[in-house]
Amino acid sequence: MMGAMRVIAVTGLKGGVGKTSTAVNLAAISAVTGHRTLLWDLDPQGAATYCLDLKPKLRGGASRLIGGGRGGLAAVARHSTIDGLDVVPADSSVREIDRVLSVSGKPAKPIRKLLAGTKGAADVVILDCPPGLSAVVEAVASVADVLLVPVVPEPLPFRALARFSEFLDETKVASPKIVAPFLSMIDRRKPIHRRIEVEVRSRGGFLGAAIPESSAVARMGEEQVPMVLSAPRSLAAAEYRKLWAEAAERAGLS
């Protein structure tokens, strides 16, 4: 028998730091290593949906999702070209969900319900969150097993990371222990990146994987294929696989 469904979210305050690239590549790794994987694109920008060359429309329409209908996420997901990877695309409904969640006193409830309805249909759900501290992110934090937070090794992102953990602490939506930061878009030719990497390693608290600045990652926006599949021998792909191993372990995925 398979274990319980695990929920891995890629989130954080900062925009443009590699959340979507991470979600898409981890989803591909998860699927090709034999887990039935669902990638939920929660960002109205729809970048994850686009990177997998899918239409930004939920199967059967948005009302099915918002109504918390039967079948959970699996009912509205689209098959990707990768075996074992289905995607809940970013529909215009994502904005609607955020609105519904912000006015309801318990923002986690609809998301919890949708995930509960998905049990049995997926082994892993990967959530690509929009940047910031919206109601969606609050809800996601309360249902996720792990919150992966990409951090570019520069001073300001560290403040954002601290702020994010404070937010979880204050709102008590999740234990800050599930926050798993990792270095993203690191360019070791830059002295400040090298210096901050050393600092992070001596301080601890970060995952071991560090995703390098890589043109193969940047090209995903035009090739619309996860780079772990199109350039599997690159350093970035190796680091995404390492990140996946660490995330899966934290999430308790067998």
Ligand SMILES: Nc1ncnc2c1ncn2[C@@H]1O[C@H](COP(=O)(O)OP(=O)(O)OP(=O)(O)O)[C@@H](O)[C@H]1O
């Ligand atoms: N490791 C990397 N090396 C080079 N470019 C990268 C890397 N990771 C992401 N990028 C590029 O940086 C941009 C932002 O990446 P991405 O969309 O993954 O970030 P994000 O955190 O999801 O952004 P947003 O907050 O807008 O959702 C994209 O153009 C992407 O191709």
Ligand SMILES: [Mg+2]
């Ligand atoms: Mg994104």
